[in-house]
Amino acid sequence: MSEQEKKSTEIESEILLEKVREIEAAKEKAEHSDAQNLDRDNTAVILNEKRDLSEPLSDDEAKSEMSKRSRRGFLIGGATALVGIFGWRLLPDETKQNLLRRTFEFNERVSQVFYRPQRLAPEFPPELAGARVNGAEGLSGDFNLADWRLRVGGLMNRNEDLILTLDDIKALPRVEMTTELKCIEGWSVICNWTGARFSDFIAKYQPKTRSGSAPDVNNQPENLLPYVSLATPDEAYYVGWDMPSILHPQTLLAYKMNGQPLTMEHGAPLRLATATKYGIKQIKRIGRIEFTDERPADYWAERGYDWYSGH
Amino acid sequence: MAKQLEKKHPLAIRWLHWISFPLLTLMIWSGILIYWANAIYGVKIFGNELFHFFPAWFYETLGIPFRLAEGLQLHFFFMWFFLVNGIIYVLYLAFSGEWRAILPVPGSVKRAVLVTLHDLHIVKKLPAQGKYNDAQRIAYTGVILMGAASVVTGLAIYKPLQLSWLTNLLGGYEWARWEHFWLMILFVGFFIVHVAQVAIAGWSNFRSMITGYEAVDIETKIPESSLNEKEGVAV
Known part of the structure; x- marks a missing residue:
């Protein structure tokens, strides 16, 4: 082989080698991008999830370790x-x-x-109002509407109950609201109520206070006694209320429902209507109201329901 | 030299997972005691009711009627544990990095479909995955969101005046109750699929939710990227 031939063979093989390297590199690159593509298709890799593996163990070691655990x-x-x-x-x-x-x-x-007293429940157009009768506790049959009077206890400078008529309640500023009455059973119905705000009733009839000074509903509500007790004339149904909820502007002493005087089954002549509590607290046919220091008994609370039942 | 123990579930996740099971059961049970008092939902198509929640035999068999007060008592007791358990779970996921195992990414939807087709024996190949496949990621993240939604819809029913903005946002009081109910049905659906999948996956997988570990065959070549720096049996 001449010097010339030898050199050309060397060059040829070098070229060949170079080619092989190129092919290898291209292959590797392709593989790498395949792996990258695979990675992009694996949420675990995208989110950089790690595995936590122990040192290699024999089958027996792994078995006994797992049994122990x-x-x-x-x-x-x-x-x-x-x-x-x-x-x-x-x-x-x-x-x-x-x-x-x-x-x-x-x-x-x-x-x-x-709780924030200024928060209000949504009101609805009165034409959406409906009715649903539920609950007759305390509405005994021997009731004479004409003889009805409202007795109020726990007032300033007064030991006996004050006796009021429906006209006394109607004399208070008249308010109308259309709110959703929610029953603790899980249904609700929109009702239109007409009556007096309980807060106006308190402002007018002056219940006892904690400090003993005259009540100021608007500026010093915390000076009022913390609870109100309400009962039907036969005392078969009774509810307890916390003062903040009964002072809420959407708590009424209602004498009309959906534009008509209350019917017997809806609590004539006077009932509570509120957007702040379940129906169980909206006592019908109120006979007596008492302002008190002590948490009043409550018919449904005695039967396992939430005393507060507030929205 | 043929196995490795893989740490699958940290202690906190295992406790939170197992605690959530009786809590969810109690929330659903007490919820049904409450629901019975106004059982108005059903599945309707074109005004025809196909199924009413729930049939009389269901209530009779389980002794559900006239236990509203008890239902409310239990619901408003266990709700705190359900809430706290859920909050701890989410915080733990966030701070431990475990979220990487259960969060889906946009591509997960496509892969979850493939996983489902695979599980139904329609396609052979399973997409690449970490601890959980993408269907699991969507389900496990979804169930956390369902828990959060149950709390939110529950609050909207519980305090519809003080939280009236929330109740309004959910479409009003009656819609919020409907949503709360259907979330419960979704939870039951999740539970059924979850238990079925665990049964299919087998004992070793189930046991890992109790011990935290699963014995895995050593892979011939473990990709560098998937190895943790920490070695040795974590205790």
Whole structure:
């Protein structure tokens, strides 16, 4: 082989080698981009999720390690479940009832922290108003509308009840509202109410105060006694109210519903109507109102419902 | 030298997961005790009711009628635990980085469809995935959102005056109650699919939600990117 031939062979093989390298590089590049494409199709890679793997173990080691962890896990889990189930079951009914009632009271305090009297419930056009009859507790048959009087206790400078007529209530500023009445059973109905704001009633008839000085509903509502108790004339139905809710502008002593005087089944002659609480609190046929320091008894609260029941 | 233990679920996730199970059950149970008092929803097509929630036999069998007060008591007791458990879960996901395992990305929808087709034995290939596939990501993120939506719709029903802006936003009181109800149905649907999938996935997968670990075969070549810096059996 001549010097010349040798050199050309060397050059040829170098060219060949170069070609091979190029092909390899292209292949690698293609593979790499394939992998990248694959990565772009894997949410785990996109979000940079990591795996957490132990050192390699033999099958037996892995098995015994997992058995150990299983035993522990199932024991702790099982024991916790049993404590939960039997703990609750073995709790005396009275303790449970207490706990649940206290939870209602806790929820009530939380509600009061966030309560703002200026917030109003939505009002609707009166033509959307309807009616639904529900609840006849306290509406006993032997009731004579003509003999009805409203008795009011817990007033300033007065030991006996004040006796009022419907005209006394009608003499207060007349307010109309169309709001959604919500039953604790889960249904609701839009009603149109006419009556006097309970806050106007308080301003006029002056209940006792905490400090003993004259009440000032607008500027010093916190000076009023904290509760109001309301009962039907036969005292078979009774509700307790917190003062902030009864002072709400959408709490009325209502004598008309959907433009007509209240019917017997809707609580004639005078009932509460409010957007602040469930229907159970909107007592019909009010016979007596009392301002008080003590949390009043409440018919449905005594039967397991939330005393506050406030929206 | 044939296996590795893979840490699948941190201790916090396992507790939060298992605690949420009885809590959700109790919320649904007490919710149905409440719902019974005004059981008005059904599935209607062109005005014909195909199914009413719920048939009489359902109430009779489970002893549901006339337990509204009890339902309210339980609902407004366990709601706190449900809420707190959910908040801790979300915070833990956010701060531990575990969100990377369950959050979907826009491409997840396409891959979730492929996963579903695979699970229905229509296509063979399963899309690439991490701990969870994209259908799981959508389901697990979805169920957290359902929990949040249940709290929000629940608040709108619970405080429709003080939170009237929220109740209005949800379409009013009656719509909020309807939404709250259907979220419950969605939870039940999630539960059924979840349990079925866990049953199909098998014991080792189920056990990992209790022990935290799953024994996996060593891969011939573990991609560099998927290896954690930390080695050794995490305890």
